[in-house]
Amino acid sequence: MIACYLQSVGLAAPGLKNWLAGRTLLVSDDPLHKDPETPYAPTLLPPNERRRATTAIRQAFRAAEDALRDHASDPSRLASVFASSDADLAVLNRICNALTQPERQISPTDFHNSVHNAAGGYFSIAIRSMSTTTSVAAFDASFAAGLLEAATLANIEGCDVLLVAYDVIGPPPLLAVRPMMTSGSCALLVAATPGPATLARLDLQTGAGSESVCSSAAAEELRTGCPALRGLPLLELLAKSQAGECRLKMDAGRILRVMVQPA
Amino acid sequence: MKPLTISAYTAVSAAGRGRAALLSALRDGRTCLERKAFDDAQLDCFIGEVAGVAAHTLPAPWRDWDCRNNRLVDMALRSDGFEVAIAAAIALYGPDRIGVFMGTSTSGVRQTELAFAARASDDSNLPDWYNYRTTQSTYSVADFTRSRLGLTGVTVAIAAACASSAKVFASAARAIAAGTCDAAVVGGADSLCLTTLYGFNSLQLVSADICRPADTDRKGLSLGEAAGFALLERSPSDGRPALLGYGESSDAFHMSQPRPDGAGAMRAMSLAIERAGPGNAVIDYVNLHGTATPANDLAEAGAVVELLGREMPCSSTKGWTGHTLGAAGILEAVIACLAVEHGVIPMSLNTLTVDPAIKANIVRETRSVQVRRVLSNSFGFGGANCSLLIGRSA
Numbered sequence: 001m002i003a004c005y006l007q008s009v010g011l012a013a014p015g016l017k018n019w020l021a022g023r024t025l026l027v028s029d030d031p032l033h034k035d036p037e038t039p040y041a042p043t044l045l046p047p048n049e050r051r052r053a054t055t056a057i058r059q060a061f062r063a064a065e066d067a068l069r070d071h072a073s074d075p076s077r078l079a080s081v082f083a084s085s086d087a088d089l090a091v092l093n094r095i096c097n098a099l100t101q102p103e104r105q106i107s108p109t110d111f112h113n114s115v116h117n118a119a120g121g122y123f124s125i126a127i128r129s130m131s132t133t134t135s136v137a138a139f140d141a142s143f144a145a146g147l148l149e150a151a152t153l154a155n156i157e158g159c160d161v162l163l164v165a166y167d168v169i170g171p172p173p174l175l176a177v178r179p180m181m182t183s184g185s186c187a188l189l190v191a192a193t194p195g196p197a198t199l200a201r202l203d204l205q206t207g208a209g210s211e212s213v214c215s216s217a218a219a220e221e222l223r224t225g226c227p228a229l230r231g232l233p234l235l236e237l238l239a240k241s242q243a244g245e246c247r248l249k250m251d252a253g254r255i256l257r258v259m260v261q262p263a
Numbered sequence: 264m265k266p267l268t269i270s271a272y273t274a275v276s277a278a279g280r281g282r283a284a285l286l287s288a289l290r291d292g293r294t295c296l297e298r299k300a301f302d303d304a305q306l307d308c309f310i311g312e313v314a315g316v317a318a319h320t321l322p323a324p325w326r327d328w329d330c331r332n333n334r335l336v337d338m339a340l341r342s343d344g345f346e347v348a349i350a351a352a353i354a355l356y357g358p359d360r361i362g363v364f365m366g367t368s369t370s371g372v373r374q375t376e377l378a379f380a381a382r383a384s385d386d387s388n389l390p391d392w393y394n395y396r397t398t399q400s401t402y403s404v405a406d407f408t409r410s411r412l413g414l415t416g417v418t419v420a421i422a423a424a425c426a427s428s429a430k431v432f433a434s435a436a437r438a439i440a441a442g443t444c445d446a447a448v449v450g451g452a453d454s455l456c457l458t459t460l461y462g463f464n465s466l467q468l469v470s471a472d473i474c475r476p477a478d479t480d481r482k483g484l485s486l487g488e489a490a491g492f493a494l495l496e497r498s499p500s501d502g503r504p505a506l507l508g509y510g511e512s513s514d515a516f517h518m519s520q521p522r523p524d525g526a527g528a529m530r531a532m533s534l535a536i537e538r539a540g541p542g543n544a545v546i547d548y549v550n551l552h553g554t555a556t557p558a559n560d561l562a563e564a565g566a567v568v569e570l571l572g573r574e575m576p577c578s579s580t581k582g583w584t585g586h587t588l589g590a591a592g593i594l595e596a597v598i599a600c601l602a603v604e605h606g607v608i609p610m611s612l613n614t615l616t617v618d619p620a621i622k623a624n625i626v627r628e629t630r631s632v633q634v635r636r637v638l639s640n641s642f643g644f645g646g647a648n649c650s651l652l653i654g655r656s657a
Contacts, residue, residue, distance in 0.1 A: 002441050052518075086400065087422075092372070096379040099457045104305070111462035112519040112644055115368060116401050116422030121645025124513035130530055132511035133647065134430060137401035137420040145419045148443070149434060156437040173388050177395035206417060206443065251406065252415040254359075 002204045004151040005194045005263075007160070009238060010067030010187030012040075012059065013222050013229055018066045023239040026232070032218040037183075044068075044126035052109050053122060055183075056088040060119040060166040061126070063185035067162060068127075071189060071197075075127040078189075079153055080162045082120040082135045083146025085227040086178060088113060089170030119166065131159060142167075143230040144248035144256040147188065151204050154192045163188045165228040181225025186235065194263065200238060203259040211249040234258055264538050266505035266656040267436055267495040271348035273339055274491030274597040276584045277311030281342040286601050288583055289609045292629055296473055296485050296585050301455045306464055309473045311487025311585030312455060313338070328407045330371035330398035331454040335490035335590075336408055339450070345492050349412045352446055352494060362444035363418040364435040365405035366428030366451030368589030368643070370420075371398035373456040404452050416444045422589070424643030425552075426511075427451055428491070429592025432651050433509040435495055445497070452490035453589035459486055466519060474555035474586070475613045476579035477564065477625045481555045487585025491593035493600075500656060504600040507543045507636065507652045510534025514646025521559050521642060525566030528552075531648035532570055532638060542657035545635060546571065548608045548626075550595050552640040553579020554586050563640065564623040571638075578626040582612030592641040592649065599637035599653040606633050 009019045015032030016022035025032060042050060042061035053061070060082060068075055091114045098106050112118070117135035124133050134153070138145035143165045150163035166185035170178055194201065212233035214220040223232045233246040241262045247255040273281055277295035278288040288295055296309040319334045340346045352361055378393035397403055405420040417438060421430050428451025435447035453459075463469045463484065470483035495506060512534065514527035521528070536544060549567055553560055560579075567577055580598050587594050602608060608630040611617075617625045636654030 002443070049518075085402070092375065092399075095458055095462070096372075096375055097385070099376055099461065100379050100382075104457065104461050106458070106461045106465045108462075108465040108519075111458075111465055114458070114462070115424040115644045117424055117643070117645040117647055118518065120423070121513075121518050121647070124515040124646060125517070128515050130512050130515050130527060132433075133423075133513050133645075134434065134511075135422045137405075137422055138418065139396060139400055139402040139406070142402075145417075148417065149419065152434075152437045152441045152443065156440050172386075173382070174395070176388055177393065178400075251418050252409065254415065254417075 002151045004154050004190040004202050005198045006200045007189040007191055007197050008067045010063035012062035013184035014182050026236045026239040049122050054088050054113050056168040057119045057122050059168050059183055059185045060164050063187040064164045067187035067189050076129050078129050078162050079131040079159045080133040081146050081150040083142045083165040085139050085142045085167050087116040089174045093171050093174055140227050141250045142227050144250050150190055154190050158192050160191045167226050167228040184226040184229040198263040201261040205257045206254055207257055209247050209255045212246040266507050268498055268500040269493050269504045270496050271345055272493040272597050272600050273343035273345045274594050275339045276489035277487050295583050304460050307471050308469050309485040313488055327394055328397045330374040332371045332452050333407045335454050336452045339490040339492055356445045359415045360445040361414050362416045362438050362447040363409040364431040364449045365408055366421045366431045366589050367404045368424050368453050370401050370403055372458050374398040376457050423647040425588050425591055426641045426643040426647040426649040427589040429641035429649035429651055432506055433511050447495045450492035451590045451593040454488045468556050473613050474581055476553040476555040476581055476611050477560050477617055477621050478614045479616045479618045483556050484554045485585040487587045489587035489590035489594045491597050504603045505656050508535040508539030510650045512648045516646055519644050521562045523562050525562040527648045528563050528566040529570050531650040535650040535652045539652045546638050547634045548637045549577035550639040551577050551579040552642045553581055564621040567623045574624050576626045577623050578611040580609050595639045599639045602634045602637050603654045
């Protein structure tokens, strides 16, 4: 069993533009208005990096900056975990297309943005943190893998850790082989010890069982339509400020059990 | 941290399959890089290609996972009795108590390159034989390893570019300390592909000449491919090498250039030493990241000198295997284990004249000498740094 203390939440999904809006909408019976999202300009990035940031990186920053909005302490000491099933399929698509051309000219920016840890790299530059940033992938179980990694990191190293889960819908022909319904991201800031800003205590344990689903059909569509949003049942519990448990899918028929105890 | 015994380990690289092939190449000072084209690549450069990948087949239940990267994984699992060691560990701990932590940068992208090349036109679908999840997906390499070894423990892919399969040691050590698993299979694989050859070439980092780490005339890297594994356990080491410390940091500087002041590298190295405790502070050799790019080698050597002094013997082994990217961490951890077990400090192969700006003690002749502890560096795009301290616990 691993315990950590949730300090803040970030969210960016169609109809749930940030955690402030999301925590109301996730517990209401109102239908979600899944308006197309406007392009996001990260505020923390220096101009050079902002110019080079891809859609996937912007999606990650959208939730990360939402989680840090009310964060009082200095982010330059934050460690981070970025969880994404597929990172940037648009970059992969451009590179693989370029390689079919006779001159095989890859854009240098595309190449450095092609690494799975690009979002983590941009983020460490943005918050000027020399603490570790890790990028994890576990296909549809990436959110649970990221949460476990972040909670473990906070516990063992005794640092505050921002988990950012993000996935972006890919372009054709990759969309057909990696179908997603939507792009989305969410972020959880966790600490090893409780503090004045603590929202809830989370206890994590791996085990057997079936995964939790969302209570509304609209949220359930988001959960199943984007790997990064597999954590929405946890966000629902947090929105209700209720003690409870949710089960997140891991690989090999296992689940990550998350017990929530609001502060 | 409490040392974790490295009770089994292996690697496949251009040096061949298994530890003996790698050790003999290191002792003989024989490069495994060749000036040749990978597949139909048109670049004039040296590569470190693993022999026999094209002919290698995966066992029948895992045919869906077939791609160059997973073939390398399978070749490594069959080397040095690694899968036999895992079977024994399963009997001891149970399959659900052994975690799997796999590093990769490009996973099975070669399969995606082939699928794109096989399309009739730009708006056609990808061919039926292409399976995204089992080949291209970053998780594929971890998924395949877990399933192939019959494990059901916590499994994750760590993808932090060229630091990936060093960082797996850190994540695994934390998971064991937190009680998520009792033992861990750590490893990594990256395979040659056009994406990295043409990608590094677009950044003018691929040398036409063989890579010459720390040399005055170094012009960049030679790419290689590799896969490797280690089994980490809490059991007493009984003379076997152990993971004594790890350190991770971010440069927070640039996506593809290292910090010129080496501060990120220094932070990773000093955290690894600190974690190992004062009893394990004596280090006999530093295996450098040493890609042979002008910027990396200068910044890294500066950090080594500042932290460990001008006398500390250090070298890069990229002159043997090439830069194996996401597999470099595990490959060089295996080299660190070999250095400790067999008392060898490899030279900086292909280095003709050490750059006068590099003040570190670059080893020019392979030495047979007692090696208690090795610090192994792996740095990657996104400013990801990881150092591992491997050796005998005091």
